[in-house]
Amino acid sequence: MNARTLPLYVTIAIFLVGWAICWMQFPNMLSTRVIGNLLTDNAYLGIVAVGMTLVILSGGIDLSVGSVIAFSGVFIAIVLRDTGLHPLMVFAILLVLTTLYGAAMGWLIDRLAMPAFIVTLAGMFLARGAAYLLSIESVPITHEFYQSLTSAYWLMPGKGRLTLIGVLMLVTFAIGIVIAHKTRFGASVYALGGGEATARLMGVRQGRTTVLVYAFSGLMSGMAGIVFSIYTGSGYSLATVGTELTAIAAVVIGGTLLTGGAGYMFGTLIGVLTMGLIQTYIVFDGSLSSWWTRIVIGLLLLIFILLQKGLVKLSEARLAGGAA
Amino acid sequence: MLLSIRSLTKTFPGTKALDGVNFDLRAGEVHALLGENGAGKSTLIKCLTGAYSRDAGTVTLDGAEIAPRSTVEAQDLGIGTVYQEVNLLPNLTVAQNLLFGREPGRFGLISSRAMRAEAKALLAQYGLDLNVDRDLGSYSVAIRQIIAIARAVSLSGKVLILDEPTASLDAAEVRMVFDVVRSLRERGLGIIFVSHFLDQVFDLTDRVTVLRNGQYVTTEDTASLNRVKLIEHMLGRTLQDEVLHSRPADRGPRPEMLSFQGFGRRGAVEPFDLVVGEGEVVGLAGLLGSGRSESAEALFGLKPATGGEAKDQAGKLDLSSPARAIAAGFGFAPEDRKTDGIIADLSIRENIILGLQARRGWARPIARAEQNRIADDYIKRLDIRTSGREKRIGDLSGGNQQKAVLARWLAMNPRFLILDEPTRGIDVGAHAEILHLVHELVAKGMSLLVISSELDELVAVADRVIVLRDRRHIAELTGEAVSGERIMRAIAGGEGG
Numbered sequence: 001m002n003a004r005t006l007p008l009y010v011t012i013a014i015f016l017v018g019w020a021i022c023w024m025q026f027p028n029m030l031s032t033r034v035i036g037n038l039l040t041d042n043a044y045l046g047i048v049a050v051g052m053t054l055v056i057l058s059g060g061i062d063l064s065v066g067s068v069i070a071f072s073g074v075f076i077a078i079v080l081r082d083t084g085l086h087p088l089m090v091f092a093i094l095l096v097l098t099t100l101y102g103a104a105m106g107w108l109i110d111r112l113a114m115p116a117f118i119v120t121l122a123g124m125f126l127a128r129g130a131a132y133l134l135s136i137e138s139v140p141i142t143h144e145f146y147q148s149l150t151s152a153y154w155l156m157p158g159k160g161r162l163t164l165i166g167v168l169m170l171v172t173f174a175i176g177i178v179i180a181h182k183t184r185f186g187a188s189v190y191a192l193g194g195g196e197a198t199a200r201l202m203g204v205r206q207g208r209t210t211v212l213v214y215a216f217s218g219l220m221s222g223m224a225g226i227v228f229s230i231y232t233g234s235g236y237s238l239a240t241v242g243t244e245l246t247a248i249a250a251v252v253i254g255g256t257l258l259t260g261g262a263g264y265m266f267g268t269l270i271g272v273l274t275m276g277l278i279q280t281y282i283v284f285d286g287s288l289s290s291w292w293t294r295i296v297i298g299l300l301l302l303i304f305i306l307l308q309k310g311l312v313k314l315s316e317a318r319l320a321g322g323a324a
Numbered sequence: 325m326l327l328s329i330r331s332l333t334k335t336f337p338g339t340k341a342l343d344g345v346n347f348d349l350r351a352g353e354v355h356a357l358l359g360e361n362g363a364g365k366s367t368l369i370k371c372l373t374g375a376y377s378r379d380a381g382t383v384t385l386d387g388a389e390i391a392p393r394s395t396v397e398a399q400d401l402g403i404g405t406v407y408q409e410v411n412l413l414p415n416l417t418v419a420q421n422l423l424f425g426r427e428p429g430r431f432g433l434i435s436s437r438a439m440r441a442e443a444k445a446l447l448a449q450y451g452l453d454l455n456v457d458r459d460l461g462s463y464s465v466a467i468r469q470i471i472a473i474a475r476a477v478s479l480s481g482k483v484l485i486l487d488e489p490t491a492s493l494d495a496a497e498v499r500m501v502f503d504v505v506r507s508l509r510e511r512g513l514g515i516i517f518v519s520h521f522l523d524q525v526f527d528l529t530d531r532v533t534v535l536r537n538g539q540y541v542t543t544e545d546t547a548s549l550n551r552v553k554l555i556e557h558m559l560g561r562t563l564q565d566e567v568l569h570s571r572p573a574d575r576g577p578r579p580e581m582l583s584f585q586g587f588g589r590r591g592a593v594e595p596f597d598l599v600v601g602e603g604e605v606v607g608l609a610g611l612l613g614s615g616r617s618e619s620a621e622a623l624f625g626l627k628p629a630t631g632g633e634a635k636d637q638a639g640k641l642d643l644s645s646p647a648r649a650i651a652a653g654f655g656f657a658p659e660d661r662k663t664d665g666i667i668a669d670l671s672i673r674e675n676i677i678l679g680l681q682a683r684r685g686w687a688r689p690i691a692r693a694e695q696n697r698i699a700d701d702y703i704k705r706l707d708i709r710t711s712g713r714e715k716r717i718g719d720l721s722g723g724n725q726q727k728a729v730l731a732r733w734l735a736m737n738p739r740f741l742i743l744d745e746p747t748r749g750i751d752v753g754a755h756a757e758i759l760h761l762v763h764e765l766v767a768k769g770m771s772l773l774v775i776s777s778e779l780d781e782l783v784a785v786a787d788r789v790i791v792l793r794d795r796r797h798i799a800e801l802t803g804e805a806v807s808g809e810r811i812m813r814a815i816a817g818g819e820g821g
Contacts, residue, residue, distance in 0.1 A: 003459065004415065182433045182434050183432055183433060187424060190413075198411065202412070202413070203399070203424065
């Protein structure tokens with residue numbers, strides 16, 4: 001077994017143990033209803049985390065995603081309210097916009113050799129500001145096509161509802177897994193995260209890869225924005241504040257190395273579901289304050305950061321042993 | 325002729341890194357490229373691999389002139405390179421590393437099965453049977469080095485450049501890598517081998533080319549070459565100034581000030597004993613990689629010793645970090661002045677005051693007037709040529725930067741100062757001045773440890789010279805016995821006589 005697979009197994013183990021604990025206290029947790037809700041409630045987070053995983057694997061970070069989701073929601077709501085465009089057309093325009101936005105940030109990061117942290121921080125303020133410009137108030141979406149999207153679901157055995165946006169998230173993860181693990185682009189992303197200088201020596205086109213990584217994250221943020229607007233039925237410029245941090249947390253809890261180069265897309269899915277599970281448990285319990293979600297997530301993050309530090313130390317020790 | 329380089333020239337601001345260098349590589353030979361630091365080896369290689377573009381000269385591969393602009397382009401032309409360290413990615417699997425950029429598959433999707441098979445087949449040519457799905461990082465450095473060679477050869481296939489490929493390998497691993505290199509020679513590749521280990525050069529190579537100070541010195545058949553001759557070629561006998569000819573007067577044994585017993589650092593330098601007298605200059609001689617700088621770093625606590633102890637007249641010394649070494653009265657002017665010595669964006673005054681202020685602690689700043697006085701004093705005493713003390717130190721010439729670094733230490737008045745290559749990259753005039761300065765310091769009772777690859781410089785300043793080879797202190801020459809020729813013989817392997 002490879003050392004870098006270990007965090008993935010830990011992630012899966014924590015999820016299963018967590019689920020078992022919940023199930024022992026509340027047998028209902030295993031019902032398809034709960035599972036359906038888990039997927040629906042975390043759909044937008046999961047989609048944005050797919051983009052974030054790729055960014056972090058490449059050794060970068062994207063702080064703009066929360067703002068871009070909010071901007072997307074407001075953009076869709078305003079355009080639908082003020083023009084006669086069909087929602088699908090609006091989606092297409094939006095996705096092109098957010099993809100270009102991400103690409104532009106990637107281009108700046110590469111060209112100016114600026115830390116991704118700074119560039120995407122600027123991108124975060126810019127997108128949030130643009131959302132405010134469009135509207136300060138929450139704008140409801142009343143288009144009938146939207147109603148049908150919101151209510152689209154497949155019934156699972158046990159009366160659980162597998163909603164459209166839940167399925168969208170799963171499909172996104174499937175695509176993300178293929179991109180990360182089965183394409184040359186994915187291999188280049190891992191290579192960049194492993195070491196830029198070496199990656200260049202091995203023939204990675206750093207500029208192109210960086211632009212594509214952030215463009216992909218932009219595309220995912222736009223997708224998440226669409227899903228979020230379907231989920232809430234409105235666009236609000238104050239929505240999803242801090243979602244970028246939640247997404248980063250999901251990626252790390254999913255076993256991806258925060259410094260890049262190691263991790264699995266599938267782990268991120270488990271990370272997102274683990275966070276959703278904690279939330280569900282607190283809702284079931286009823287007496288716990290919702291802040292406990294954050295506390296448990298904080299603890300989990302700490303565990304994973306320590307675990308990864310330990311693994312790095314371990315492999316260094318093994319290397320030193322091998323060289324001696 | 326497989327590869328032919330004619331009058332290759334490359335200039336960097338202030339230095340001529342390569343000056344009309346010639347080099348020929350035949351198919352089916354291992355050709356060593358040798359030279360000390362600054363000789364131009366790495367510049368030559370970077371010109372070949374496309375990392376640098378050349379200013380003048382021609383490079384011909386298989387009869388056609390080439391001018392690669394990137395490593396990838398050089399690779400496509402047929403020139404592959406394996407470096408000491410940064411070759412492959414430890415976070416990818418062996419197969420991913422071997423086939424990166426040309427993964428087999430269909431419709432843009434990589435086929436893991438085809439990849440595994442191709443990687444296995446590739447490694448089989450080198451007699452390796454590995455689990456190619458494991459991370460590269462889980463294999464030993466030697467295996468990784470062979471994997472890097474396999475990748476480079478499969479990509480390029482004409483010329484293989486090995487840049488210090490054995491620096492972090494043990495003897496058995498070196499043999500393993502050499503077997504691979506020999507089999508590639510059989511297959512008709514031209515192999516350029518860069519190494520500091522002369523034993524390996526004699527063991528493996530067919531011909532040797534020596535560079536010195538950016539110039540071509542000679543090319544000879546390895547078999548017809550003897551060690552002393554080779555080292556003479558590498559070190560040269562550049563007599564720069566009359567001061568270099570004169571030996572300091574033999575001042576006899578000095579009262580003992582510091583003694584180190586069994587001092588050493590695992591993997592860097594074997595344990596050694598060293599006694600330093602008051603006002604004595606001890607020289608360290610040896611080729612690059614022989615453990616010269618490593619000895620100094622251990623003494624100063626930069627890479628602390630892993631064994632042994634240090635004592636002065638008062639008792640044991642703690643040298644586990646530079647701060648402690650400084651507290652014990654040590655000073656260290658490092659070899660790489662630009663990255664380890666100066667802080668380029670600060671002024672001369674700030675650079676000089678730095679050590680003194682650090683020792684006082686930041687809570688007690690030195691008054692500005694006092695700073696000015698100290699800086700002006702040293703600028704005058706060491707004759708640092710500058711328009712004023714507030715000038716950015718990065719804008720000074722190398723010699724003046726070195727003087728400022730010395731000033732920083734002198735201001736702290738250490739009893740034992742280590743100078744690692746104090747005259748590297750310094751013009752002839754400043755060179756002599758710095759040597760004069762060394763003599764002055766000693767006259768005042770300061771003890772010095774001087775590391776230099778210029779033998780004549782050591783002969784000129786050192787009371788005693790310790791010779792290192794293969795990370796070991798192998799000989800000690802005192803008084804009359806100190807001469808360039810004796811040092812050279814000791815380096816080559818004949819004992820001090």
